[in-house]
Amino acid sequence: MRGFDETLLDEADETVRVRFVVNGRKVACEVAPRETLVDCLRDKLELTGTHAGCEMGACGACLVQVDGRAVHSCLMFAVQADGARIDTIEGLTDSGAIADLQAEFHRRNALQCGFCTPSMLINAYELLSQVAQPSREQIRDALSGNYCRCTGYEAIVDAIDAVAKARSAGGAR
């Protein structure tokens, strides 16, 4: 890798080319360094399932997986993700990885307006990949950074709890 070149300092407004693998597909984008990953996903790649709420890390609406871990896409600039693997709610939906969670959310009215739902699902997906049988306390803890202004959370916890139990009963997934 090259060392630091001072002419870079005068190019703050110029776009740079970044490449990542989004939902299994290689993509390249032109972004300004100050463009957040959530803006890049929504505006450049038209993946609008990732939501932008507070844009400062507080509401949790913007979760995506970067290299397999849930992160806030408003707390990352797209340039930082150059070379990374990114999975959004669209990709997780298409692959069927969260189909049971989605069905259970639907069944139990664990969403109303849906603004928080993609991130709730991503968090639940990560939790269940780490802890097969989480307690309700652990589920609440995992969702502690995700605001929901509609449901009162109870139905969301119910849905995740039910999926955890169903997955365990049905053997390893």
Add this chain to the structure above:
Amino acid sequence: MDFEETAVKARAFSYFRAATIDQALDAHARAGDDARFIAGGQSLVPALSLRLQAPRLLIDITHIAELRGIGREGAYLRIGALTRHCEMLTEPLIAEFAPLLHAAAPFVAHPAIRNRGTFGGSVALADPASEFPAMTLALDAEIEIAGASGRRRVRADEFFIDLFETALQPGELITAIYVPLFKADQRFVFDELARRRGDYALVGCGMLATFASDRIDDIRISFFSVGNRPTRAKAAEAALIGFGLDAEHIAAAQAALAGDLAPPENDEVPPAMRLHLARVLLGRLLGRLGEGA
């Protein structure tokens, strides 16, 4: 509404991804005061988005291999600056040799923030409400710093100076934190009082004690969310050393706390309330420590 006050888009900056420590230091030196290192970005990105800071250059240090990794080095566990908060929960070496960090980690933010936030970033920022900076004090850890004049190690006791002010000079990088290995005759406890899990604590505390049979031989008690910087409760420590953890000595330590902590004026949590909460927390933690933690 004043846009400047509500902005959630950062001002323009240039971005440089450093491959080595030298590249990062060199880039910072050449950009002058107008550069910031970015690690996990979990504190810096909100500050940029709110335009509390507007550097010309962001130097991404997350691809510097030398800043990663956890390993034993003599009597210390060397924890690379880029160690993520989530790794504190999963790394066996942390659980075995720095269990106080393992115990504190679930209280740091939320899972997705722990997936990116780094130990070095948390210590460098030195937020007085943060868990890890205070725990480096309890652990008598040393912070390794790289700068223009080479490397040095600073004890946590000398590192935290004032509100967001540390021994780090502009352009210097934390490379690793060295924690003395946890020993068989030691015990630790950690807890915090917060309104909601994942929120910054109203008061938090962690401690590490060395026992000689049932008496305390040495103890380091560190509080956070009590003032301008993480704070050791030295008077409370002195009230305990040489004694067993009975009700009398726990009460003496709680009383001594008034000399250790001077919580700032605050509308929501007045100083007297914070001191009271600190005493309650100290009493509970010493009780747990006495039971074997």
